[in-house]
Amino acid sequence: MPSYKVKLKYKRKIAEGTMAFHFEKPAGFVYKAGQFANCTLINPAETDADGNSRVFSLTSAPYEDDLMLATRMRDTAFKRVLKTMEPGTEVTLDAPHGSFTLHNNMSVPAVFLTGGIGVTPVRSIILQDVHDNVLHRILVFYSNRKPEDAAFLDDLRESHAANPNYTFVGTMTQMEKSNREWHGETGVISKAMLLKFIDDLTLPIYYIDGPPTMVNAMRQLLSEAGVDDDNIRTEEFSGY
Structure with a gap:
């Protein structure tokens, strides 16, 4: 599965204790709605035993211009770095993965x-x-x-x-x-x-x-x- 370096465009609060992070979508990046990405921080200011990678659903729909990841903001090194990340900062996305996607048979709800x-x-x-x-x-x-x-x-x-x-x-x-x-x-x-x-x-x-x-x-x-x-x-x- 290919890896992509993507730049943060902006971040926003979407619910209590929950933030969304909007990244630039790389040229040619194709995924199915419901798939996920492995996100890795590049040279973060701090780390802990859980490491610098996390799995996130691709919250954006494939037709949307940005790649969006959303997460609960717990007090871990990874989340602290993510929360303070400035626009323009790059992360690595290994994606897309997963089969939590809509079935094809339209007659079945x-x-x-x-x-x-x-x-x-x-x-x-x-x-x-x-x-x-x-x-x-x-x-x-x-x-x-x-x-x-x-x-x-x-x-x-x-x-x-x-x-x-x-x-x-x-x-x-x-x-x-x-x-x-x-x-x-x-x-x-x-x-x-x-x-x-x-x-x-x-x-x-x-x-x-x-x-x-x-x-x-x-x-x-x-x-x-x-x-x-x-x-x-x-x-x-x-x-x-």
């Missing part, structure tokens, strides 16, 4: 069950799908503690308005800690919540990504609902 920073590949897939006017029936269930924590909430809501085949279901689990209004679902993603929007749970292909505990809980929920293992695709975000 796609259901995304995602939480927290697990939303990064989902943003790429949904925005590309809407841009290409693909005819898949797509539902996104996106769980966060509160709206302040929910990265790309507006991107995913706006896609909903643009495409009649697309349904967005946001849910919040700790609204008592929020200062914002919320008129969507509350509580964890459950079988009852899925059944509000899906008549037959065994028909779609499911894409589950988020923290390992959520991935395991969703896999168990679907398994108990009779969903075939072959129709479940997962990607875990272990929170580095």
Whole structure:
């Protein structure tokens, strides 16, 4: 897989404790929505035992001009260097990797069950799908503690308005800690919540990504609902 040196264009806060980093897209760089990159810092000012490389979903959709990576900002050497990085700084991207991409059969619905920073590949897939006017029936269930924590909430809501085949279901689990209004679902993603929007749970292909505990809980929920293992695709975000 080729490596590319890419320059930071700018960075921005996208939710509480979460930032997006926009890089120049190299000429000829091609990827599928949902794939990821291995990002390596070049001669960082500090390092630690975890090293200078991390894996990030390519959060940008392939049609967009920038390459975007987004991450929770934890207190590690890698994240501290990333947070203070000036525009024009180069990093190395080894990419693209991964098969967490949308299936081809348009007659089979796609259901995304995602939480927290697990939303990064989902943003790429949904925005590309809407841009290409693909005819898949797509539902996104996106769980966060509160709206302040929910990265790309507006991107995913706006896609909903643009495409009649697309349904967005946001849910919040700790609204008592929020200062914002919320008129969507509350509580964890459950079988009852899925059944509000899906008549037959065994028909779609499911894409589950988020923290390992959520991935395991969703896999168990679907398994108990009779969903075939072959129709479940997962990607875990272990929170580095």
